[in-house]
Amino acid sequence: MKENTNEMILVFDSIPANEGLARVTAASFCTQLNPTLEEVADLKTAVSEAVTNCIIHGYEGKINKIEMKLQYHGNELYVHITDYGIGIADIEKAMEPMYTSKPDHERSGMGFTFMEAFMDEIRVESQPGKGTTVHMKKTIGRQG
């Protein structure tokens, strides 16, 4: 029997209004796996954090493209969010709770912490000057 799989890619400008577009798209794609409300809320927060990072940190407010790729295999959902911005020199430091490179912007420094808390797995790939991709995975419908 063929495994249940699906894939989509959304490319959008790095403007704050598109944070909502990205998380609603991800939530909608995920409904095909019959998620709980809690799982949808978790996914939306994780996507929002990743996209906000691209806008504020990756592109530092400049307009460029953000790419969000969504896939599922069975009940495993994969989210890949890419920017082609400044990149992260020290990924470990960036992922520390409360760390923010922009304290004057009143960021909470909790972005990666929330992504880690709400998804099962997260991996960050980055090259200074080239960009950053955040890979996240979450198994959906375990409680169902």
Place this chain on the structure above:
Amino acid sequence: MQEMYKLEGTVLTVVLPQDVDHPVTDLVRRETDHIINQNYIRTIIFDFTHTEFMDSSGVGLLMGRYRAMGMRKESIRAAGVSRHIDRLLHLSGLHRYIEIQTAEEEEA
């Protein structure tokens, strides 16, 4: 739904919209700080009754207002908090500084 501001004595209530994200928190921060600067406020209540979504920018908003209020204990309250938002407030450690009232408690 738009955010709303109610001033009663020294208590400011900020009724937050459905989505509390980065663009929304920028607006709420500006408006709230303007009201704090113009009035004598001792407590800010952030009302989450209508809020379905929040991310770390909401945590930044609350943390920043706590600082703006002189880091006084109980100067900030969060009301009508859903389970998801309660988790965000605990994960970020904010529950140690602000008073949280969950939607379930309010119903009881």
